[in-house]
Amino acid sequence: PISNKTLLSMQNIRESNARSYPRRLPIAIKKAEGVIVTDMDGKEYIDFLAGAGTLALGHNHAVVHEAIQEVLANSTPLHTLDFTTPVKEAFVDEVFAILPEAFARKAKIQFCGPTGGDAIEAALKLVKTATGNRTILSFQGGYHGSTHGTLSISGTTSPKKHIHALVPDTHFFPYPYEYRCPFGIGEKGHEFISTYLENTLDDPESGIVTPAGIVVEIVQGEGGSVPAPVEWLKQLRRITKERNIPLIIDEVQTGIGRTGKMFAFEHADIEPDVLVLSKAIGGSLPLSVVIYDKRLDQWEAGAHIGTFRGNQLAMATGRATLQFVKEHHLPEHAHKLGQYIQTQLKNLQQRVKSIGHVRGRGLMLGVEIVDKTKIPNSIGSYPADGELARAIQKECFDRGVILEVGGRHGAVIRFLPPLIVTKQQIDEVLFRFEDAIKAAEN
Numbered sequence: 001p002i003s004n005k006t007l008l009s010m011q012n013i014r015e016s017n018a019r020s021y022p023r024r025l026p027i028a029i030k031k032a033e034g035v036i037v038t039d040m041d042g043k044e045y046i047d048f049l050a051g052a053g054t055l056a057l058g059h060n061h062a063v064v065h066e067a068i069q070e071v072l073a074n075s076t077p078l079h080t081l082d083f084t085t086p087v088k089e090a091f092v093d094e095v096f097a098i099l100p101e102a103f104a105r106k107a108k109i110q111f112c113g114p115t116g117g118d119a120i121e122a123a124l125k126l127v128k129t130a131t132g133n134r135t136i137l138s139f140q141g142g143y144h145g146s147t148h149g150t151l152s153i154s155g156t157t158s159p160k161k162h163i164h165a166l167v168p169d170t171h172f173f174p175y176p177y178e179y180r181c182p183f184g185i186g187e188k189g190h191e192f193i194s195t196y197l198e199n200t201l202d203d204p205e206s207g208i209v210t211p212a213g214i215v216v217e218i219v220q221g222e223g224g225s226v227p228a229p230v231e232w233l234k235q236l237r238r239i240t241k242e243r244n245i246p247l248i249i250d251e252v253q254t255g256i257g258r259t260g261k262m263f264a265f266e267h268a269d270i271e272p273d274v275l276v277l278s279k280a281i282g283g284s285l286p287l288s289v290v291i292y293d294k295r296l297d298q299w300e301a302g303a304h305i306g307t308f309r310g311n312q313l314a315m316a317t318g319r320a321t322l323q324f325v326k327e328h329h330l331p332e333h334a335h336k337l338g339q340y341i342q343t344q345l346k347n348l349q350q351r352v353k354s355i356g357h358v359r360g361r362g363l364m365l366g367v368e369i370v371d372k373t374k375i376p377n378s379i380g381s382y383p384a385d386g387e388l389a390r391a392i393q394k395e396c397f398d399r400g401v402i403l404e405v406g407g408r409h410g411a412v413i414r415f416l417p418p419l420i421v422t423k424q425q426i427d428e429v430l431f432r433f434e435d436a437i438k439a440a441e442n
């Protein structure tokens with residue numbers, strides 16, 4: 001039998017320098033089921049990365065398998081460009097059924113290429129065409145993809161370090177990141193951010209009076225599981241509505257129950273003009289869509305093409321996943337367990353030395369690792385400690401727990417378990433996490 005070590009060394013020789021996850025998590029995966037992945041040597045890991053938040057139902061869920069088998073049994077074409085099929089119509093029905101009713105009534109859907117990034121590209125083109133404007137506003141710490149266009153509007157700076165000549169006409173605004181609020185006033189910082197945005201949009205000298213759109217994550221994912229306050233989101237919606245600026249809500253990571261509601265914007269009781277979905281919507285397989293207010297539907301036929309917009313398997317597994325999430329009330333489950341994890345992590349914060357902040361919504365949580373031997377800034381936040389975060393990640397890995405690090409300093413340990421995770425599995429992870437932090441701190 002081939003060992004972990006053999007496969008990893010083959011990967012190191014033949015795959016590019018740009019590979020990422022396996023550098024920090026050196027695992028060759030033989031099989032995976034639910035929340036557990038097993039490596040080539042038979043060692044089991046609890047997977048709280050789960051396809052970077054993609055696997056709502058965990059690995060290899062029975063309903064996902066059944067959906068694939070049904071497509072195969074019916075000789076549905078696997079590849080259809082954007083021709084329609086009964087599988088596609090059923091998927092669209094299911095998507096519209098989970099949207100808030102008022103939005104569903106006025107919404108149109110565009111199928112995009114297989115990635116979230118491609119759907120973001122489509123959203124940018126849609127609002128530019130509809131408004132005739134060209135400036136895009138987005139937020140510091142945001143992440144929207146890895147293409148030139150999506151990197152351009154991503155506020156996370158490290159992925160674009162060596163990439164020059166990104167798409168111009170993007171402006172970044174501060175995100176209401178409570179622990180490191182750029183306005184230095186903690187919880188109330190978001191009020192200042194709203195005022196700053198509003199004043200800038202109304203200042204003829206700012207050069208961005210009429211943007212084509214504003215792109216936002218309700219909880220910044222790659223930015224370090226940073227939830228925006230509900231009050232700020234309401235203000236953002238008011239400001240954009242009053243000025244007729246399309247609001248693009250990127251729910252690639254937050255969508256489909258992850259944050260404790262089917263869509264994260266529902267926490268703030270707001271509605272997007274453009275909603276971008278990928279990851280969980282494909283039920284383990286690649287799929288992305290843009291769903292938008294039909295008043296914006298002013299682009300021409302072929303305005304966003306792409307060969308792989310007709311992945312029937314992904315539509316079938318996506319539909320099965322959406323149904324399961326809805327019927328089994330997984331958003332509520334995510335909400336309850338998310339609160340439980342946050343409480344436990346906040347208790348843990350008292351018992352260890354290096355946790356600066358615990359935060360999140362539903363099952364999208366972050367633990368910011370800091371250096372408390374240094375002097376905190378004026379709002380009491382300590383310098384981020386990415387090195388220690390990676391050491392903790394490694395200690396977790398050695399103890400059979402897969403957790404990813406992220407955030408602007410690589411110092412945030414992110415919890416993104418499948419939504420079907422149980423309390424027992426969470427307790428096991430928390431137990432090993434505490435042990436791992438203490439080992440890394442010493």
Ligand code: PMP
Pocket residue numbers: 052114115116117118120143144145146217221222250251252253254278279
């Ligand atoms: N938007 C958000 C919020 C994301 O988290 C991601 C992926 N992490 C993307 C867009 C890009 O998706 P993809 O990697 O499928 O292009």
